[in-house]
Amino acid sequence: MSVENKTRAVVLGGSLAGLFAARVLADAYDDVVIVDRDELLGVDVPRRGCPQSRHINGLLTGGQRAIESMYPGITAEMLADGVPSGDLGGTVRWYMLGRQLQQQHADMLCVGPSRPKLEYHVRERTQALPNVTFMEKTDILGLHTTPDGSRVIGAKVQRQGAAEQEVVHADLVVDATGRGSRTPIWLEELGYGPVPEERKKIGLGYVTQYYRLNSDPYQGDLSINVVAHPKLPRGCIFARTDGGRVEMTTYGILGDHPPTDQAGLFRWIDSLGIPEYTDALKDAEILTEPVAFRFPTTLRRRYEDMPRLPDGLLVTGDAVTCFNPVYAGGMTVAAKSALVIRDHLHTGASPHPGQYFQDLARTVIDPQWEMTHTIDMSFPGVEGKRTLKVKMALAMTRLTQIAATRDGAVTAAYVRAAGQVERPETLQRPAMMARIVFQALRGPKIQPRRPVLRPAAERQPV
Numbered sequence: 001m002s003v004e005n006k007t008r009a010v011v012l013g014g015s016l017a018g019l020f021a022a023r024v025l026a027d028a029y030d031d032v033v034i035v036d037r038d039e040l041l042g043v044d045v046p047r048r049g050c051p052q053s054r055h056i057n058g059l060l061t062g063g064q065r066a067i068e069s070m071y072p073g074i075t076a077e078m079l080a081d082g083v084p085s086g087d088l089g090g091t092v093r094w095y096m097l098g099r100q101l102q103q104q105h106a107d108m109l110c111v112g113p114s115r116p117k118l119e120y121h122v123r124e125r126t127q128a129l130p131n132v133t134f135m136e137k138t139d140i141l142g143l144h145t146t147p148d149g150s151r152v153i154g155a156k157v158q159r160q161g162a163a164e165q166e167v168v169h170a171d172l173v174v175d176a177t178g179r180g181s182r183t184p185i186w187l188e189e190l191g192y193g194p195v196p197e198e199r200k201k202i203g204l205g206y207v208t209q210y211y212r213l214n215s216d217p218y219q220g221d222l223s224i225n226v227v228a229h230p231k232l233p234r235g236c237i238f239a240r241t242d243g244g245r246v247e248m249t250t251y252g253i254l255g256d257h258p259p260t261d262q263a264g265l266f267r268w269i270d271s272l273g274i275p276e277y278t279d280a281l282k283d284a285e286i287l288t289e290p291v292a293f294r295f296p297t298t299l300r301r302r303y304e305d306m307p308r309l310p311d312g313l314l315v316t317g318d319a320v321t322c323f324n325p326v327y328a329g330g331m332t333v334a335a336k337s338a339l340v341i342r343d344h345l346h347t348g349a350s351p352h353p354g355q356y357f358q359d360l361a362r363t364v365i366d367p368q369w370e371m372t373h374t375i376d377m378s379f380p381g382v383e384g385k386r387t388l389k390v391k392m393a394l395a396m397t398r399l400t401q402i403a404a405t406r407d408g409a410v411t412a413a414y415v416r417a418a419g420q421v422e423r424p425e426t427l428q429r430p431a432m433m434a435r436i437v438f439q440a441l442r443g444p445k446i447q448p449r450r451p452v453l454r455p456a457a458e459r460q461p462v
Contacts, residue, residue, distance in 0.1 A: 006030040010155050010170040012140050014040045015050050016119060016331055017317025018176035019126045020338035023070045025174070026129045028345040033168055034126075035135045035157055041127060044120040054291045055208040056237050056249040057115040058328025061088050061108040062420030066335035071125045075111060078121055083113040084240045086222030089408070089415040093218075095226040095274065096401040100447040104408025108419050112222055117242045118331075141165055142186055143173065145310065149190040152312035172350050174314045174341070176334075179299060181319035192309065196302040200384055202324055202376055204295040205257030207265060208249040212285040216453040217276035226272050228253060228326070230379055235326060236272055238280075245287060246280075251326055254381040260290040279452040298324050298376070300369060304357040312350055314341060315357075321365050327372045332420050336364045371417070371424050396436075400427060403439035405447070410436055 009025040011018045014036030025032045034040075038049040046053040059067075068075050079085055086092060089106030113121070126132055137160040144154035144167045154169040175183045184195040217224060223239035228251065236250040250258050250269060258268045269277050299322040303315060317334040340360045344351035374393040376382050386394075404411040413432055416422045427436070 007171045008033065008169065009172040009174065010035060010168050011174045011176055012155060013176035013178060013317075013319075014038065014123075014134065014136075015176065015178065015317075016122060017178070017319070017334035017337065018174075019119075019122045020067075020070065020335050021174045021176055021314075021316050021341055022126055022132055023129070024338050024342035024345065025172070026126075026132050027342070029171065030131060032129075032132045033135055033170075034132065035138050035140055035155065035168065037137065037139050037160070039136050040123060040134055041136065043123075044116050046116055047119075050115070050119075052293060052325070053115040053119070055115070055206065055293055056239060056247045057118070057331055058237065058239075059111060059113070059118065060328055060332040060419040061110060061416075063332030063335045064109055064111055065421070066332065066339055067122070070335070070338065071122065074121055074125055075109070078111060078113055078117070081117070081121070082242045082244070083111055083117060084222055084242070085109060085111045088419050089412045091221045092415075093221050093224045093276075094404075094411070094415075095224075096404070097229050097398070097444065098232065098273070099402075099405045099444045101401070101404040101411045101414075102406060102408040102445070102447070104412045106412035106415050108412075108415055108421065110222060110419075112239055112241050114241045114243075114245075114247065135159075135168070137161075140177065142182075143190075143313070144169070145190065149192075150310055152310050170312070172312055172314065174316060175319050176315075176317050178318040179322045181301075181315065183313070183315055183319065184301065187306075187309070190310065192306065196305045198300040198302065199297045200373070200376060200382065201297050202295070202379075202382055203254040203256075204251060204324065204326065205253075205255070205292065206249050206251035206295075206326070207258040207260055207290045207292050208247065208288075209265065209290045210287040211246045211248065211281070212244065212287060213246055213280055214283045214285065214455060215280050217280040217450075219450060219453060224274070224276055226274055228379075232272070233379055233381075234258075234268070234272060236269065236274070236277065238277055246284075253379060257292070257294075258290075260292050262286070262290065265290050275449060276452060295322075295325055298322055298372075300365070302361070303353075304361040306354075306357070309353040309357075311353065313353060314351060316341065316360075320360070321369065323368060323372050324376055327368075327375070327418070329368045329372065329420065333364055333368055336420070340364060367423050368420060396427070399440040400436050402444050403436040405444040406439045406442060407435060410439060 008031040009029040088108035088110040094101040141156040158165040228235035316337045
C-alpha cells in the first residue's frame with residue numbers, strides 16, 4: 001500500500017476514553033495518532049490534564065470486562081503489579097440507607113487500581129500497537145474540514161513551544177477531550193446548530209486522602225463503601241489499592257462538602273457513623289494531604305438528537321456524558337463506548353456519525369443515565385421534575401436496598417445492574433420482584449459489626 005493510500009484516525013485526548021478509542025481504531029486504520037497537551041508516555045502519577053486522577057476512580061465490572069476484551073490479559077497484568085481484586089457483591093461492603101447490605105458473591109470481578117496505575121497499563125498496551133503514535137505536549141485548536149464543512153478531514157494542533165500551528169490530516173477524528181470538549185462550539189461555527197444539552201445541578205464536592213493502615217478493617221474485603229442518602233447526604237469509598245495503600249474519597253452533595261483540614265476531615269468521617277472508618281484511621285499513617293474536587297452539575301450532550309452532523313467526526317467518553325462520579329460509571333461507559341465505535345467500523349468506509357450516536361445512546365448511555373438520574377432525584381434539594389416514572393423508580397430502588405440488607409441474592413442482582421453487566425430492568429423480573437417485596441416488607445436488617453483487627457503484635461491472646 002502506498003503512503004498516499006494509507007488511512008489515518010486521529011484521537012483528540014489521551015486519557016482513558018482516548019486510549020480505548022485508539023485501541024479499536026488500530027484494527028481498522030493504518031495509522032492512529034493520539035493528540036494530548038500532557039506528557040503521557042511512561043507517566044504513572046496523577047496528570048495535570050486529568051484532575052480526577054488524584055481521587056478514587058471506581059472501575060465497575062462491566063468496564064473491567066470491556067477493557068479485558070480490548071486488551072486480553074491486562075487484568076492479570078494489573079494483579080501481578082499489586083492491584084487488589086474482589087467481588088462487587090461478595091467482598092465489597094456496602095452501606096445503603098445507613099444499613100449494611102448482605103454480602104454475596106455475584107460473579108462480578110472488581111479490581112482496585114488507582115487511576116494512574118490503570119492509565120499506565122492501558123497506555124502501555126496501546127503504545128505497543130505498531131500503528132499507534134502519541135503526539136504529546138500538543139494543544140488542540142480545532143477541526144479541519146472540507147470547504148463546505150460537510151466532512152472533518154483532520155485536526156488543527158500546535159506543539160507546545162512551536163511558533164506555527166499544523167494540521168494532522170485524518171479520515172476520522174474522535175473527540176475524547178472530556179467535559180471541556182469544544183466540539184459543540186466547533187459544530188455551531190460550522191453551521192450545524194447547537195448540540196442539545198441536559199444538565200442537573202448536584203453540587204457535589206469530595207476530598208481524597210491516601211493512607212497506610214496499621215489495622216485491618218477489611219478482613220478480606222476490597223472496599224467499604226457508604227452511599228449517601230436523603231437523611232445523610234454524605235458518603236465515602238474506603239478502598240484498598242495498589243502499593244499496599246488505602247484510598248479514601250468522601251463526598252457530600254448540594255454544597256455540603258468535606259473539609260480539607262485534617263481534624264475537620266476526620267470529624268466528617270466520624271459523622272458517617274461507620275466504626276470501621278473511625279477505628280482504622282486512629283493510628284493510620286497519612287501518606288498525602290487531603291485534595292478536594294468539585295463537580296457542580298451532571299452533563300449529557302445529546303448528539304443523537306442532532307438533525308445532521310459532519311462525516312468523519314465521532315465523540316466519546318466524558319465529551320458526550322458526565323455522570324455523577326460517585327456512581328463510578330465514567331470509565332466503564334468510556335470503555336463500552338469504544339466497543340460501540342468498534343461495531344461501527346467498516347472496511348473502506350468511515351462510521352456514520354448519526355448511527356453511532358443513536359447506538360451509543362441506546363446501548364450504553366441511556367441505562368446508566370436513567371439509573372443515576374433516578375438516584376440523584378432521591379435528594380429533595382436536587383432540582384428536576386419527579387414524574388410518575390421517576391417516583392416509581394425511586395420506590396423500587398428503596399425497596400431493593402432494604403431487601404438487600406436481608407437477602408444476598410438481591411444484593412447480587414442489584415450490583416450486577418449497578419456494575420453495568422445487566423440492565424436495570426432485570427430487577428423487575430417477576431421472581432426477583434417478589435423476592436424484593438417480601439424481604440423489604442420485613443424491614444431492614446442490622447448486620448453485626450465486625451471488629452477491626454490490629455496487627456498480630458498488638459493483639460491480646462484469647
